[in-house]
Amino acid sequence: MKKLFTLFTIFLTALSSNAQITQNNLFGDLNKDGKVTVSDVMMLVNIVMNGQKNLSLNAENVSVTIDKSYTVTIISGYGKYTAVSSDESIAEVSLEGSTITITGKAAGTVVVTVTDQITDSCMEINVTVTEDIIPYLACPDDHHPHMIDLGLPSGTKWACCNVDTDHPENQSPTNYGGYYAWGETETKSTYKWSTYIHCNGTDDTCHDLGSDIAGTQYDVAHVKWGDSWQMPTRDQISELLNNTTFTWTSKNDVIGIQFTSVNGGSIFMPAAGYRNDSALGNKGLNGNYWSSSQLPSNLSIAYDLDFGSGSAYIYDDGFRNFGQSVRPVVSSSIVANLHISSATLSIFVGDVESVEITSGSGSYAVESSDESVATATIQNNIITVGAVTAGTATITVTDTQSSQTATISVTVSGNLVINGNC
Numbered sequence: 001m002k003k004l005f006t007l008f009t010i011f012l013t014a015l016s017s018n019a020q021i022t023q024n025n026l027f028g029d030l031n032k033d034g035k036v037t038v039s040d041v042m043m044l045v046n047i048v049m050n051g052q053k054n055l056s057l058n059a060e061n062v063s064v065t066i067d068k069s070y071t072v073t074i075i076s077g078y079g080k081y082t083a084v085s086s087d088e089s090i091a092e093v094s095l096e097g098s099t100i101t102i103t104g105k106a107a108g109t110v111v112v113t114v115t116d117q118i119t120d121s122c123m124e125i126n127v128t129v130t131e132d133i134i135p136y137l138a139c140p141d142d143h144h145p146h147m148i149d150l151g152l153p154s155g156t157k158w159a160c161c162n163v164d165t166d167h168p169e170n171q172s173p174t175n176y177g178g179y180y181a182w183g184e185t186e187t188k189s190t191y192k193w194s195t196y197i198h199c200n201g202t203d204d205t206c207h208d209l210g211s212d213i214a215g216t217q218y219d220v221a222h223v224k225w226g227d228s229w230q231m232p233t234r235d236q237i238s239e240l241l242n243n244t245t246f247t248w249t250s251k252n253d254v255i256g257i258q259f260t261s262v263n264g265g266s267i268f269m270p271a272a273g274y275r276n277d278s279a280l281g282n283k284g285l286n287g288n289y290w291s292s293s294q295l296p297s298n299l300s301i302a303y304d305l306d307f308g309s310g311s312a313y314i315y316d317d318g319f320r321n322f323g324q325s326v327r328p329v330v331s332s333s334i335v336a337n338l339h340i341s342s343a344t345l346s347i348f349v350g351d352v353e354s355v356e357i358t359s360g361s362g363s364y365a366v367e368s369s370d371e372s373v374a375t376a377t378i379q380n381n382i383i384t385v386g387a388v389t390a391g392t393a394t395i396t397v398t399d400t401q402s403s404q405t406a407t408i409s410v411t412v413s414g415n416l417v418i419n420g421n422c
């Protein structure tokens with residue numbers, strides 16, 4: 001009844017004003033052209049008949065890498081918008097029709113404010129721009145290290161090169177990468193118990209650094225390459241051996257082993273040998289690559305990947321004071337954090353909206369806290385939310401592999417709702 005009364009009031013105002021009133025925020029000037037005219041009445045009729053077109057976007061949290069773009073679509077609104085980045089040096093924004101293109105320029109975070117010029121209502125898109133850490137089957141360019149996707153069950157990605165090298169397939173025999181004693185993060189000239197910082201000078205005085213040092217201050221891959229890189233665990237090395245075939249080969253005159261997966265991904269590891277005291281042993285004959293895992297029964301030993309011509313094994317024989325190679329990995333738990341495109345939804349009874357799962361393991365379940373308000377179904381990485389009756393409900397999204405959850409707060413309304421201003 002109130003809607004009809006408002007409609008009638010605007011209709012009378014439009015007729016009596018003869019389209020000459022030009023105040024800002026004029027009551028009844030729905031299309032914000034400074035005048036109350038028949039077109040405002042038509043807009044109101046449209047609102048009453050079809051429901052108000054609240055400004056809504058298909059994504060409110062966006063992650064994009066440098067020089068790549070992400071497209072956000074304006075799902076509903078009145079067709080006249082602006083989109084502004086809070087910092088164009090981090091992310092640029094362009095708008096064409098109802099398509100917003102966000103392009104990463106530098107690592108950082110920005111807010112993109114989208115305004116419906118007709119209603120002045122606005123929404124914000126939180127944008128995170130990150131360095132390019134997309135997994136590849138092989139190095140796509142010379143900007144190493146790359147994450148190589150070997151299609152491993154855990155989702156672990158392996159680096160294309162060793163710590164302290166930046167050319168996986170051009171590693172000269174004089175540049176195999178750094179040799180590290182287990183748990184140390186600096187190279188040195190002499191590798192023996194008396195120079196090993198995690199003991200008191202002898203093999204039976206080794207300090208307990210924990211059962212696994214991946215991701216800790218003792219993890220040279222983590223310390224030198226940053227957050228998402230770690231030394232491989234014993235299990236991750238086993239997984240590599242169990243899910244790839246290896247070939248003893250040479251690349252650019254460097255002898256080593258190539259692990260190849262059925263998905264077409266492959267990594268090459270040079271037979272870099274190891275350092276004991278001041279000598280470099282077995283160069284060109286063996287590779288000795290640390291795991292992050294400590295042998296439980298003997299603090300002087302950690303597990304490592306040892307390979308030579310015709311063999312590759314995980315061994316429990318790596319004396320921690322030896323200098324050995326480190327090939328970093330990125331664990332799936334870091335790659336596949338559950339992330340959804342929107343944490344809130346505001347929809348009208350009878351409408352259906354989609355929320356995208358932008359990262360995760362690929363295996364998900366959804367559940368609505370109140371199916372009588374909103375239903376939720378999932379297909380691949382698209383969650384479809386259906387509005388049943390006015391009210392609120394929470395949709396819980398679960399990554400069934402990692403057990404991570406994310407929630408979507410859904411507000412279902414059957415009446416006119418005006419968005420608040422940003």
Ligand SMILES: [Zn+2]
Pocket residue numbers: 138139140141143144145146160161168
């Ligand atoms: Zn690479």
